[in-house]
Amino acid sequence: MAAVRPATLSDIDRIHAVELACSRNPWTRDGIASGVSNRNSIFLAAEDDEKRIVGFVCSSLILDELHIQEVAVDRYCRNRGLGTLLINQLLQTAAAENAKRAYLEVRRSNRAAIRLYEKCGFAEEAVRTAFYGDGEDAVFMSINI
Numbered sequence: 001m002a003a004v005r006p007a008t009l010s011d012i013d014r015i016h017a018v019e020l021a022c023s024r025n026p027w028t029r030d031g032i033a034s035g036v037s038n039r040n041s042i043f044l045a046a047e048d049d050e051k052r053i054v055g056f057v058c059s060s061l062i063l064d065e066l067h068i069q070e071v072a073v074d075r076y077c078r079n080r081g082l083g084t085l086l087i088n089q090l091l092q093t094a095a096a097e098n099a100k101r102a103y104l105e106v107r108r109s110n111r112a113a114i115r116l117y118e119k120c121g122f123a124e125e126a127v128r129t130a131f132y133g134d135g136e137d138a139v140f141m142s143i144n145i
């Protein structure tokens, strides 16, 4: 059964591999390392039965606001509830650290991610026109924790 735990610096290579496979604009290895070590970050990793990292979520917690920066699950592990597990665990961790609200931006065309966030209780707040470098709109979503 999959498990979610805080990411550590020894997870960086594997997290980077997942990021490279999943993201249109992947974070660099150094970017991931600074996310993992930043004291304002909540960075969680999902492991499969063999303790191999197959997904992660990264966020920053500033005062009582959580900004979700990235969530990714390896292609061959999708649609099994791992994304939901990562986001729900993140919201629980953030609530324990006194977060009151979480928000994120997601590409308008990213149906899988929008469905995942809706399933976890996020609601659309606004659309930000041409938010991304290639001109695509972002959907801005939030939840009260």
Ligand SMILES: CC(C)(COP(=O)(O)OP(=O)(O)OC[C@H]1O[C@@H](n2cnc3c(N)ncnc32)[C@H](O)[C@@H]1OP(=O)(O)O)[C@@H](O)C(=O)NCCC(=O)NCCS
Binding pocket: 022, 023, 070, 071, 072, 073, 074, 077, 078, 079, 080, 081, 082, 083, 084, 085, 105, 106, 107, 110, 111, 112, 113, 115, 116, 119
């Ligand atoms: C978004 C992502 C993390 C979801 O991970 P996952 O482990 O497949 O998520 P879950 O299995 O928990 O599924 C969550 C919901 O999304 C739905 N879903 C999955 N793929 C979908 C698709 N292509 N279109 C619509 N809904 C989809 C699932 O059916 C599920 O809803 P349901 O329970 O009502 O059926 C994964 O698709 C991914 O890594 N995508 C690439 C990276 C990315 O786009 N990240 C988001 C950046 S903002």
